Amino acid sequence: MLAVPAAGAGRVETPGLTKTQILLGATGPLTGAESQYQPTLSGAKAYFDYVNAHGGVNGRKIVYQIEDDQYDPAKTVPLTQKLVEQDRVFAIFNSIGTEHALAVRDYLNEKKVPQLFVGSGAAVIGAQRAKYPWTIGLLPSFEGEGLIYGRLIAKSRPKAKIAVLYENDEYGNELLAGLRRGLGAKAGQIVSTQAYALLDTSVISQVTQLKASGADTFVIFALPKQAIQAFVAADKLGWKPAEYVTSVSIDPAVMQIVHLNTTPQTGTGATSTAFLHDPTNPTQKRSAGVKLYLQIMKRYLPREDPKAVAHIYGMMAAYTMVEALKQAGKNPTRASLLRAAQHLNVTNPFLLPGLKVTTTPANYFPIGKTYLVRYLNGYWNVLGKPLTTS
Amino acid sequence: MKRPLRAVLVAAAVLATLVFANAALAANTASVAVSHTPMVLAGSQSTTIHVTIPQATDPMAAINIFVPSGYGAKVDQAAGTNIGSVEATALSRDTGLTLPLSGTVTTDNPTAHTTDPCSPGTNAAVWILNLSVAGQTLAVPLYVNPTSGAATALGAYNLKICLPPPDVPIGTPGRAFQGAQVLDAKFTVNGILTTPTAAGVPRWETLFTPYNPGKGTPNLVGTFETRAFVPLPIVLGLQAKYNKKTRVYTLTGKLTEGGQPVSGTSVAIARGATAAGVKKVASATTGATGSFKNTGKLKPRKTTFFQATASAAERDYTATGCQSPLPATVAPAGCVSATLSPWTAKSATVRIKS
Numbered sequence: 001m002l003a004v005p006a007a008g009a010g011r012v013e014t015p016g017l018t019k020t021q022i023l024l025g026a027t028g029p030l031t032g033a034e035s036q037y038q039p040t041l042s043g044a045k046a047y048f049d050y051v052n053a054h055g056g057v058n059g060r061k062i063v064y065q066i067e068d069d070q071y072d073p074a075k076t077v078p079l080t081q082k083l084v085e086q087d088r089v090f091a092i093f094n095s096i097g098t099e100h101a102l103a104v105r106d107y108l109n110e111k112k113v114p115q116l117f118v119g120s121g122a123a124v125i126g127a128q129r130a131k132y133p134w135t136i137g138l139l140p141s142f143e144g145e146g147l148i149y150g151r152l153i154a155k156s157r158p159k160a161k162i163a164v165l166y167e168n169d170e171y172g173n174e175l176l177a178g179l180r181r182g183l184g185a186k187a188g189q190i191v192s193t194q195a196y197a198l199l200d201t202s203v204i205s206q207v208t209q210l211k212a213s214g215a216d217t218f219v220i221f222a223l224p225k226q227a228i229q230a231f232v233a234a235d236k237l238g239w240k241p242a243e244y245v246t247s248v249s250i251d252p253a254v255m256q257i258v259h260l261n262t263t264p265q266t267g268t269g270a271t272s273t274a275f276l277h278d279p280t281n282p283t284q285k286r287s288a289g290v291k292l293y294l295q296i297m298k299r300y301l302p303r304e305d306p307k308a309v310a311h312i313y314g315m316m317a318a319y320t321m322v323e324a325l326k327q328a329g330k331n332p333t334r335a336s337l338l339r340a341a342q343h344l345n346v347t348n349p350f351l352l353p354g355l356k357v358t359t360t361p362a363n364y365f366p367i368g369k370t371y372l373v374r375y376l377n378g379y380w381n382v383l384g385k386p387l388t389t390s
Numbered sequence: 391m392k393r394p395l396r397a398v399l400v401a402a403a404v405l406a407t408l409v410f411a412n413a414a415l416a417a418n419t420a421s422v423a424v425s426h427t428p429m430v431l432a433g434s435q436s437t438t439i440h441v442t443i444p445q446a447t448d449p450m451a452a453i454n455i456f457v458p459s460g461y462g463a464k465v466d467q468a469a470g471t472n473i474g475s476v477e478a479t480a481l482s483r484d485t486g487l488t489l490p491l492s493g494t495v496t497t498d499n500p501t502a503h504t505t506d507p508c509s510p511g512t513n514a515a516v517w518i519l520n521l522s523v524a525g526q527t528l529a530v531p532l533y534v535n536p537t538s539g540a541a542t543a544l545g546a547y548n549l550k551i552c553l554p555p556p557d558v559p560i561g562t563p564g565r566a567f568q569g570a571q572v573l574d575a576k577f578t579v580n581g582i583l584t585t586p587t588a589a590g591v592p593r594w595e596t597l598f599t600p601y602n603p604g605k606g607t608p609n610l611v612g613t614f615e616t617r618a619f620v621p622l623p624i625v626l627g628l629q630a631k632y633n634k635k636t637r638v639y640t641l642t643g644k645l646t647e648g649g650q651p652v653s654g655t656s657v658a659i660a661r662g663a664t665a666a667g668v669k670k671v672a673s674a675t676t677g678a679t680g681s682f683k684n685t686g687k688l689k690p691r692k693t694t695f696f697q698a699t700a701s702a703a704e705r706d707y708t709a710t711g712c713q714s715p716l717p718a719t720v721a722p723a724g725c726v727s728a729t730l731s732p733w734t735a736k737s738a739t740v741r742i743k744s
Contacts, residue, residue, distance in 0.1 A: 225485065303518075304522065308525035311525070
């Protein structure tokens, strides 16, 4: 239902919108084994609290209602339905998980409820805009990220023998496809690939087999928990390949845990990509985005860990949402919000310099560029100029 | 699964079983060290409590730390006040990884904790150890109460923490998150505790109650005692003399902890043209009386500043400190360790006009 006539008023009421409030909804793992993603939600909420304290959006305060799906898509569906039908949210924003977003995409598009800035770079989200116009992702294209690693390896390590650990879903498969595309004629130098399932508790056997392939280059397309296990397992096995790891797994805590379980040298020289500021990187501490981030963390999330990059991701997403809401007009509708979200050209302080959030009706990958980063001296150091991912 | 790999995994499982079986059979142990910054009498700047629990020791169900008599405590902070910080490591039994945890120590409203099974009723104060790792924050309550009855013999205040069992099967209600077993925790509170007014070596008693391995029930007869001795104050005195004829200066001083001389400790001597700009130039070692001496030459008509510094690491003191343990009714498994505080001491800056 897009709008309900207000009784006797002769005007149209927009769900989730009053003169003083905008109600947004989200689902995500607030509890459970995958609650490491929770900061993407609390970080977004903290930024909304900051915006509200500074007058809100066109005089309206943003209320962000978050439901705990424990990272179970089966729970995402009824909770999203509740947000739409009972709580009557204006839009769904920043719900966590690709599979989870897909589980409610048909429903939200049928209801014409904006499903904005899904934390995914999967083509299944970003490239199906014609069929699902109400659903827009946020992360750089997974395939585009894989493409960057492929091109880099082909150029800098032309004789590399490559082993790949990847998650057996859209996320891992698209990264792997991008890697192959980037390697081009050298794709045959991938000597071994090993997949793991999202809920696997260990990837040690996969890493053991990858090492046995004789590879000298290890590409880790894994979420943080499995990426940590991969680094540690390689070290314990005495395997010293050149390492590449997906941007999803470069939270400072990843290397901190790796080092606690190996040596401080493990992971040195590893390559990844990054689009967000890192609040722990001393070279970025003077940036306006990091200063604002730390100010908001101190004021609104004093008990949470400011070193967790997921918080700054949540703020980056919320900043984007606020810009879309502003552009949607003083009396926005779901349709005007979607139009605004399709026409963004935003400089976002939480992104690294030179990166922007840009969309068009034909481009549903809002972050189209990213930087190469290398792990040296305890930090992920930004290299060169931004590279295109879409 | 290929056979060789399966064999490796089976061997690993057998090895892991043996390791944990050994852990259950081995004598449990732990240690606690306490220090203040600075190590002075009647000071209230900061107190650091360092708890170490070997991986082979059974996971802990409860830890009761007793603040000795003679200390003061201010426990009326408003809820939400940041009073310190905490750093810890824990073994995740689910992943086999050691995890770093860190965060703030904040006060909470005691009325929100009256039904907590660890310390039911009205607590004088409840502090929350906000332990974060990779964006996940575990809030561990620490209950603060003045002692009463027989417990007054152990100290003036009791700091109590309960930990969930990590070694029960996954899915068991109340199991520790990711099967996390605490190995080491160092937490610092600022402006809360005031050290005694008289010189001495206060003894901090701690009672550890482990779990029965794999059962999730406290092993009360396994309760053991550790002791942390805190010598107060640490005094590093420094005097200077200068002979204009020979241009030789002589620095003398004495190092004491808890009123007793500290022998065999290296004292760094720093000098510079300003009080703030001194740099280490020499060292001396304290003798049996805690005294030390250093000499050198100075150029004429200059002002030179000197300062001495010394430090001690956390020290094992079990042989002496565990004598006369608590009765078996209190600590059935005996006194397993004692420590002496770590500290760093600086003398006042002295000046020589040559």
